[in-house]
Amino acid sequence: MNLRLQFTLSVSVLLLFVIIFIAYVIFSSQKTFLTLQFEESRERSFKVVFHACEEALKSNEEEQIDNIINAIVPIHKPAIAYASFVSGYKRIFISRDEDSNVASAFLERIKRSYQYKTETYDSLTGEKIYEYSAPIISSGDKYMGTLIIGFSQDYMDSQIREGTSIISSKIKFVAVIAFFLAVAGANFMAARLIKPISLLSAAAEKIGEGEKNVEVDISRNDEIGSLARSFNEMSRKVKEADELKDSFVSSVSHELRSPLAAIDGYCDLLIEGINNQYPPQRQLKGLKIIKEATLRLTSFINNILDLAKMRAGKFEMKASGVNIEIVIKEISQLFESLALAQKKTLKVVIKDELSPVYADIEKVKQVITNLLGNALKFTKENGSITISAMKSGAYGDDFVEVWIADTGVGLSRSDAEKVFEKFYQVKEGEFKKPKGTGLGLSIVYEIIRLHNGRVWAEGELGKGSVFKFVLPVMRG
Ligand SMILES: Nc1ncnc2c1ncn2[C@@H]1O[C@H](COP(=O)(O)OP(=O)(O)OP(=O)(O)O)[C@@H](O)[C@H]1O
Ligand SMILES: [Mg+2]
Numbered sequence: 001m002n003l004r005l006q007f008t009l010s011v012s013v014l015l016l017f018v019i020i021f022i023a024y025v026i027f028s029s030q031k032t033f034l035t036l037q038f039e040e041s042r043e044r045s046f047k048v049v050f051h052a053c054e055e056a057l058k059s060n061e062e063e064q065i066d067n068i069i070n071a072i073v074p075i076h077k078p079a080i081a082y083a084s085f086v087s088g089y090k091r092i093f094i095s096r097d098e099d100s101n102v103a104s105a106f107l108e109r110i111k112r113s114y115q116y117k118t119e120t121y122d123s124l125t126g127e128k129i130y131e132y133s134a135p136i137i138s139s140g141d142k143y144m145g146t147l148i149i150g151f152s153q154d155y156m157d158s159q160i161r162e163g164t165s166i167i168s169s170k171i172k173f174v175a176v177i178a179f180f181l182a183v184a185g186a187n188f189m190a191a192r193l194i195k196p197i198s199l200l201s202a203a204a205e206k207i208g209e210g211e212k213n214v215e216v217d218i219s220r221n222d223e224i225g226s227l228a229r230s231f232n233e234m235s236r237k238v239k240e241a242d243e244l245k246d247s248f249v250s251s252v253s254h255e256l257r258s259p260l261a262a263i264d265g266y267c268d269l270l271i272e273g274i275n276n277q278y279p280p281q282r283q284l285k286g287l288k289i290i291k292e293a294t295l296r297l298t299s300f301i302n303n304i305l306d307l308a309k310m311r312a313g314k315f316e317m318k319a320s321g322v323n324i325e326i327v328i329k330e331i332s333q334l335f336e337s338l339a340l341a342q343k344k345t346l347k348v349v350i351k352d353e354l355s356p357v358y359a360d361i362e363k364v365k366q367v368i369t370n371l372l373g374n375a376l377k378f379t380k381e382n383g384s385i386t387i388s389a390m391k392s393g394a395y396g397d398d399f400v401e402v403w404i405a406d407t408g409v410g411l412s413r414s415d416a417e418k419v420f421e422k423f424y425q426v427k428e429g430e431f432k433k434p435k436g437t438g439l440g441l442s443i444v445y446e447i448i449r450l451h452n453g454r455v456w457a458e459g460e461l462g463k464g465s466v467f468k469f470v471l472p473v474m475r476g
Contacts, residue, residue: 003197004190011186012179019178023171027164034163038156045076046132050147053085054136057144062090065145069094072149081129081152082106087145106150113146120153128153196224200231212239248423251437255300259293266290303439307422310446317450321356321474322364324389324400331368332387335376343381346372351390357400358474363447367455370440371404371467377436378465379408392470395454399470406466411459419457420445444469 001009049072056064069083073094082103084093093110095103105124109131116134123129133148196218206214214235218228266286273283309315332348339346357364368387375385385406392399411419415426423438448455448469459465 002194004187004194007190007193008183008187011189012183015182015186016179019175019182023175026171027168030167031160031164034160038160042079042130042151042156043132045080046134046149046151049083049149050134050136053145053147057136058138065090066092078152078155081123081127081150082148083150084110084148085145086110086112086148087143088112090145109150110148111146113148114143128157130156193224196220196228200228203231203235207235207238212242244421244423247425247438251423251425254435255437256297259297262293263290266293300437300439303437303443307439307443307446310443310450315446315450317360317363319358319360319451322359322361323354323356324364324402324471325350325354327361327364328368328387328389328402331365331372334369335372339376339385342376344376344379345384347384347386349386349388351388354389354391354400355473357451357471359451359471360447363451364471367444367447367469368402368404370444371469374440374467375404375406375408375465379406383407383464395470398473399453400473401468401470404467405464407464409465410461410463411457411465412461416457416459416465420455 049068052068053065056062056068065085069085069092073080073083073096077096080096082093082095082097084091084107086092091110093107095106097103097106102124106129109121112135113133114135117132119131119133121129121131129150130153131148131150133146135146136144138144196216199216199218203214203216215232216228218225220228266289269278269286270283270290272278273286306315328348328350332346336346372385372387379385383406385404388403388405390401390403391397392401394401411426418424419426420441422442424441425436425438444467445455448471451471453469453471455467455469457465457467
């Protein structure tokens with residue numbers, strides 16, 4: 001059973017119960033109201049006759065009583081079964097029933113009574129009779145006779161039933177209409193609620209089938225709206241992760257294949273060289289290339305292993321006081337000839353008197369090497385790279401801040417946040433992407449994190465980038 005049907009059914013059943021309950025309440029209160037009304041009107045009728053008889057007796061017009069008793073039974077037939085007046089010397093009895101047995105059974109009940117009372121009993125025919133009997137007392141407290149009237153309870157009940165049956169058929173009619181409206185309403189609500197869920201489930205299926213760029217178009221301000229927003233966010237992340245995986249696979253395969261191919265090719269050349277006695281110069285060149293390729297492979301594998309170690313928290317730091325100025329100058333010197341060869345200028349600016357930082361010197365060298373390496377790699381000919389160090393503006397005197405700024409391809413704001421992710425490389429634009437694995441900056445990030453420092457990137461596309469990091473000053 002699908003969700004829409006389940007929702008419609010459960011809401012409809014719930015509403016059915018509510019409608020039945022309301023209908024029952026209306027019906028029973030109407031019945032109570034009618035019963036009260038009939039009982040009141042029966043009592044009023046008895047009182048009217050009683051007062052008429054009382055007046056007749058008080059004004060010594062006893063013959064009027066005959067007229068009253070004789071008149072009310074035929075007038076109120078079949079509501080009144082019998083009426084009677086008895087006194088010491090007089091007895092009037094009129095029965096509605098022509099059957100003499102029934103009438104005489106009623107007659108047997110006619111007795112003088114000195115107090116007002118009501119009683120319910122079954123007649124000879126099984127009919128329920130509600131009987132009033134009340135003594136009529138003169139103004140001088142003298143008993144003048146008893147008025148007895150038997151009302152048919154069954155007739156009254158049938159009148160009530162008739163009254164309620166009209167109401168009950170109206171209630172039924174309204175309840176049926178209300179129920180159908182409720183079912184239609186529940187179905188509409190279910191459709192409204194379930195439609196975005198179906199959209200989400202279809203979109204999730206597409207992602208499951210490997211489709212990228214899946215988005216659901218639901219703009220609502222409720223929980224479903226926020227679910228849709230989270231879903232779109234998740235879908236975006238899945239796409240990014242997928243792209244990252246692709247770039248990982250291509251980086252890794254490139255980084256492994258190209259040095260291996262070089263080693264393989266030059267090994268063949270060397271074997272051939274030994275057999276054919278190639279000049280040693282040529283063989284040396286081959287060996288140098290094999291050595292370079294091996295170094296490249298080792299560095300790639302070391303990078304991956306270092307990163308995994310640092311991520312797993314298993315990396316041991318040998319921290320001590322490090323003079324950052326010396327480190328910067330040492331590494332810049334190493335890069336100088338490369339920069340010169342690539343027609344790029346490399347400047348070092350030390351702005352303040354700097355306290356030593358508490359760090360692992362080899363790791364700090366690795367950070368600066370990676371950042372300078374990138375700056376050179378992503379800057380075209382005639383560009384310039386500046387490495388500067390100062391007391392930290394953003395993090396205060398307890399930190400030393402280092403900037404590596406270049407006039408290269410630059411970075412967009414969103415890429416500046418992502419470049420520290422493992423294997424992330426900015427997509428190739430007009431600028432041809434140089435070689436690389438996308439690991440350098442993740443290693444920088446992990447090293448700085450282990451030193452309780454911070455690293456971030458700023459830049460503008462086409463104008464250049466600045467990579468900045470802070471390291472804590474050594475205490476005590
Ligand atoms: N100075 C820079 N200017 C512009 N983009 C940069 C700069 N430094 C890094 N990036 C971008 O950040 C990406 C990630 O840099 P990272 O150093 O992690 O990897 P890589 O240099 O491509 O490869 P690897 O360092 O592993 O050899 C680069 O591919 C590049 O797109
Ligand atoms: Mg790099």
